[in-house]
Amino acid sequence: MRTSPATRTAQYAAMLLYVVFLGFPLLWLVSTAFKSAPELSRLNPTLLPTDWTIGNFQAAFQQSQLLSALRNSLVVAVATAVITTVIALPAAYALSRYKSVVRNVGIGWILVSQVFPFILIVIPVFIVLRNLGLLDTLVGLVLVYVVWALPFTLWMLQGYVAAIPRDLEEAAATDGASKPVVLRRIIFPLLVPGLVATSMFAFISAWNEFFFALVIIQDPALQTAPLLLARYVGAEGSVNLGPLAATALITTLPSLIVFGIIQRKLVSGMLSGSVKG
């Protein structure tokens, strides 16, 4: 597709604005992580540190739990993303393609579960986990996160399925392909972008979740990264900013890098998918 140079310029300008609006905190976070404590309490902060220090990173790693918190968060987030995607895919197809009472009930549940204030769900969930002996375990946390991410995943996936013309399936079916073959060959490739998007959502919501982790996890060895981060915030919102920024940077960068890689893969995967479609 050709686009006029003027349009292109406008597009790049708009993109730059987006980058500034969405990305400036990363710059701020990097800069804060390398500033010393006195510099952080200065009025009129400078964009970049005037004298760079790695003291905050040393402080972050002295928190003996940083590495185990990162590992716990990674285990929980990956497990959540994988399980959610695996169980949501067939369910989303069913919800989208089979018109029945079940579909309405399913959509009703998705909405109610999102609308009902989650803080009122915390205590019943806590008691269920206790009765199952899953308090203070990462398995318990993963189960809660899977159910937590499912409504969004199902909702979005059924939307993506609905966007695939039925003709494609029916055409394949008249050609003699069986249902599973149709699903695998036709539907799945078209859903790849949607699956990536929703599994990223599941990953991130598990990676960042705080409240359930707070009440479910007691053992310091099982703490996730958000619990560790919260401990840098003291009474009346006073913050130990430097080490907090350093820790936040350490916990944020890996997911951003993963995103970058996934996005590049997504583009090529998407192309091959649409060729087949």
Added chain:
Amino acid sequence: MVQLTAKPSRSEAARRRPVRSGRSRSNQRQMWLLLLPSLVPVVVFSVYPLLNGIWLGFTDAKAGYNVQFRFNGLDNYTKLLQDDLFWNSFKIGLIWAFSVTALQFLLALGLAMLLSAGLRFQWLVRPLALVPWAMPSVIVAILWKLVYNPDAGILNAALKSLHVISTDINWLGDFELALPAVIVVGVWAGMPQTTIALLAGLQNTPDELHEAAKLDGANAWQRFLAVTWPAIRPVAIAISSLDFVWNFNSFGLVYVLTEGGPGGRTLLPMLFAYQRAFGNGEFGYASALGNAMVIVIMLIMGLYLRRQLREAI
């Protein structure tokens, strides 16, 4: 198999179309099998707690050691209807949810279209677009508090150097500015998931159709309406409705930013429910508030989705 034998013998009319009814039964079975893996965890960890919560809304449940509570019908709701704070928080919640959702959607749509326009530097921009998402919410709130800080905030410093303002503005502490200020944060924090969802939708748009429309002499806006919008519509409806629900239920961000202040100007319904449930241990009353939220939101969603879905399918 069980279903087949359990069903009573069918009428003549049905027997004349055995293929059809057999297929619908097998469809039923297929559907349940597809649903099963999700169903189990959902029932245990979502449906049960939800029903429990909804039920509590009709009781006088309070926090306490071995406390017994009883069904009290609509008592909570009559109390709720007379509670100024409840009405006020609902009003703020609706303003907040509508503004954040609309702004989020428009900005995310713009970004998603830029990202699929084949520009350069995408490898850099795409992950950056996800920054608000990748940051733990603790950090997001602290960051924005620093941005809005009246003394040492980046925003006041920038506006002053541009001579837009001469004295420091107290963004989160001002009675009129606090709500708009938190709305901006809400838009920022929620943009990535909307962008990603729309981007995935856009990638289903066949390029050939764009080319064809272009050859027909359609301008950008006409092409958007004729080609892009129909393709992303189901996804757009799905994400905007979920965004609305999430925004109405938003809690952590505003709690850390303002705790509902100043003077209750940013007291979202969830903050109010949280104060009642966790602050006062009034689980029954708080759950009643939750039920009221469900009813109102479902009504709004019902109106929105009924129209949209009917047109879409």
Added chain:
Amino acid sequence: MNRRLTVTVTSVAALTLVGTLSGCISGTGGPSTGAQQTSGGKVTISFSSYAFQDLTVKATQEIVDSWNAANPDIHVNYQKIDPNSVHDKLVTQFAGNSAPDVIHDEAADIAGFSRQGYLADLTALLPADLKADVPASVWKSVTIDNKIAGVPTIAQVYNLFANTGSLKAAGITPPTAASPWTWDDLASNAKKLTTGGDVYGLAWGLKNPTAGLMSSGLAFDGTFFSGDEAKPTISVTAKELEVPGRLKAMLDAKVMAPTSVSQGGSDVLPGFFAGKYGLIMAGNYVETQIEQKAPAGFSWTMLPLLKGLNQNQAAGPQTLSIARQSTHQAESMKFIAYYLKAENLAKIAEGDALIPVTTSAAAIVKKDLAGKHGWDAILDSGPSLVDAPWAKADKFPQWKTETATPAYQEFLAGKIDATTLSKRLTDGWAKANG
């Protein structure tokens, strides 16, 4: 059939993943599994603490470690939690019957939990020497319905921090413990320190105004509540309006920074360090942050408590309580007594820059910090800490968040006048208490 196979495979895969996960976790789960269980006469008690300053966390860890070394039969499991989440986590744990044995909280919070029946009555468990080491007025602040709900540990006061350089430049001599500043002195000195531009004499981060304003109001005998402990009656008179009125006057006279009233307690520090505010009012825990964050060469001191009719403030100490659900209450109390031993509590207090409530620990802290940053006067303020009548009122937390905080915020922002403030506070209480 194929479909069924697919689904079966998917579910098996999911289950295997869960299984693998649980296997991997049970290997690293550590000692917390079965924390409440006894094995071979050995008892494990869990202890959750919201200590968050590095030094205090270190001191707490040292206390736990030395206890565990000396008491192999009673193992203490230290669980760290951030201060802002203590209440939420406890509400959930109590409701789910899985609270820690020893609970670190604060007086204002345990009144509710005690009334809800979640905390053990410590009266009979308390060792006599510990009881004698803490002033009676402080015990009163943790006694709910005649039950001791927690053992007080360290307490906070609201005091002024002064930029000594600014004081000198304005020709102001810092007050002494013997002749502290009155609120009138504060107003006149704040005026002297206000030199125009963005420089104000006083700043007070009053985003959460209620605790600070009510505690300071006790110096004018502004007690607000009287009568029944759980359901007192409110009376908002001139005494109660004294402190907010004086602050409003300083705001109107532009000697107090208007932006500060909506900031958090320590958000005013950058302005303080930059010389923008000559004086700041804050909880004395801010001392630690000033130590850590102040630029080199910044000279500062804490001033003795402000005087109204007296120097009273509310005693709202941090506390250690025992869960009623705990099956090891006696062992838990032994650990609490150990935590409050003079040298242990002194370490905790110095880490948090707060006042130890035991006479013995206060003596150690005073010796360690003599002459530093005005500490002496602050440590002597123990006797000024009185039992606040509101702390034990059932509906106080609700009234605080739903009525008092927004009403004070609106008053300080000039949205409502003193009469309306008084009416709002009174009506709000009637509604909450009704």
